[in-house]
Amino acid sequence: MIAWAHTQQEDPANSRRVRLIQPTDFLGALFETLDKSAIDDFRAFLAANAGVTKWQIAADYCLHDQSRPNNAFAFSVIPYDDYLDVLKGEIRDALPKDLKKTKSIGEDAAAFLVHPRRFHFGFVFRSPPAVFNNGPGSDPRKIARESLAITVEELTKHGRSKENMRRLKALKQHAQASSFNVGLLADMYVLSYLLCFVTLVLARERPVEIVGWFSDRDKMTTWCDGVIWDFGRENLYGLAEHFNIPIPQDMPVIAVPTPDAEKDAMWFDEFIRLPDYIAGIIAAWNFATNELPGDKSKYLQLAEDVVADARNMAVLNVQWGDFVQCSRMVFSRESPKPNGPSSGPVPTH
Numbered sequence: 385m386i387a388w389a390h391t392q393q394e395d396p397a398n399s400r401r402v403r404l405i406q407p408t409d410f411l412g413a414l415f416e417t418l419d420k421s422a423i424d425d426f427r428a429f430l431a432a433n434a435g436v437t438k439w440q441i442a443a444d445y446c447l448h449d450q451s452r453p454n455n456a457f458a459f460s461v462i463p464y465d466d467y468l469d470v471l472k473g474e475i476r477d478a479l480p481k482d483l484k485k486t487k488s489i490g491e492d493a494a495a496f497l498v499h500p501r502r503f504h505f506g507f508v509f510r511s512p513p514a515v516f517n518n519g520p521g522s523d524p525r526k527i528a529r530e531s532l533a534i535t536v537e538e539l540t541k542h543g544r545s546k547e548n549m550r551r552l553k554a555l556k557q558h559a560q561a562s563s564f565n566v567g568l569l570a571d572m573y574v575l576s577y578l579l580c581f582v583t584l585v586l587a588r589e590r591p592v593e594i595v596g597w598f599s600d601r602d603k604m605t606t607w608c609d610g611v612i613w614d615f616g617r618e619n620l621y622g623l624a625e626h627f628n629i630p631i632p633q634d635m636p637v638i639a640v641p642t643p644d645a646e647k648d649a650m651w652f653d654e655f656i657r658l659p660d661y662i663a664g665i666i667a668a669w670n671f672a673t674n675e676l677p678g679d680k681s682k683y684l685q686l687a688e689d690v691v692a693d694a695r696n697m698a699v700l701n702v703q704w705g706d707f708v709q710c711s712r713m714v715f716s717r718e719s720p721k722p723n724g725p726s727s728g729p730v731p732t733h
Contacts, residue, residue, distance in 0.1 A: 405707070407577045408626050411584070413709075414702075415585075422700075423589075428500065433465075442598040443579060443598065445602060453667075455508075456509070457574070458507070459582045460655075460658035471655075478497075479654075482660050483664040489690070498694060504658070504697045506698070508671070509704065513574050513704035516569075517706065529564075551610070555611050568607065584623060584631075587631050597639065662697070665683055699714075
């Protein structure tokens with residue numbers, strides 16, 4: 385189940401060349417991998433939610449944590465088929481706390497996470513994706529700056545709104561600083577691509593009326609007043625056209641925190657708890673040695689009772705360097721024990 389992509393981007397008018405793996409190629413690799421086998425599970429999920437045309441995609445991440453072997457993005461697809469307060473109440477009853485505040489995973493929580501009413505996508509990056517890469521010795525900052533300059537020029541030609549351009553130009557200005565965090569920009573790009581991918585998988589398989597994006601608060605989502613959502617919308621429509629997937633106008637609906645939620649709970653925090661549990665386990669699991677954190681039984685419980693033999697989950701392992709390589713990970717139960725090379729269900733590719 386391997387797919388890969390490698391391409392480069394040119395701006396002939398300005399004699400600039402930016403060698404980047406394009407989102408069309410990245411998503412093409414993801415689609416090719418998903419369609420090998422995981423698509424059957426996703427279609428079973430849709431069949432279990434017949435008639436639903438309104439959806440929420442909740443997103444959470446565990447990135448650059450030195451105590452974790454993986455960087456992880458997780459997304460939970462949730463039917464929007466009831467009042468928000470009712471949906472949030474269901475989650476609170478089953479998952480009253482975030483994973484980091486939870487000591488153990490009870491049967492009710494596990495049953496809620498594996499229920500066919502919800503579907504989870506996980507993306508594992510063993511190392512940070514080399515989004516701005518021009519081969520050995522290349523300067524990611526220089527490549528990122530050139531890429532942003534091309535993007536701003538192209539969108540200016542297409543007449544985007546003043547607010548869109550204000551955020552994009554602010555990001556371009558940030559990129560000129562000596563303290564420019566090119567890794568954060570790479571993470572932001574990947575997040576926007578993955579949100580588009582999950583949305584387009586859904587829209588490809590069933591006509592959709594509304595899709596909402598519910599993201600955990602992160603530097604990726606707050607940088608330059610949420611410039612990621614400008615990238616996300618641009619990418620979504622461009623990718624939908626490329627892959628010939630129909631989507632409604634005014635998509636997606638972006639959930640944003642209330643003004644007083646800078647540090648406190650967001651109004652949609654309950655929805656984030658689902659991908660929080662998925663991102664937590666796939667970031668903590670050392671797949672090379674099959675080890676889980678030995679002092680935290682909750683990870684073993686998640687591995688055994690949620691991830692192993694899951695039919696409502698697709699976990700894709702992504703390697704992004706000079707090219708993108710993608711494979712699906714599946715998990716089966718085999719004498720799980722923490723703190724050893726045989727700990728937890730066994731992952732296979």
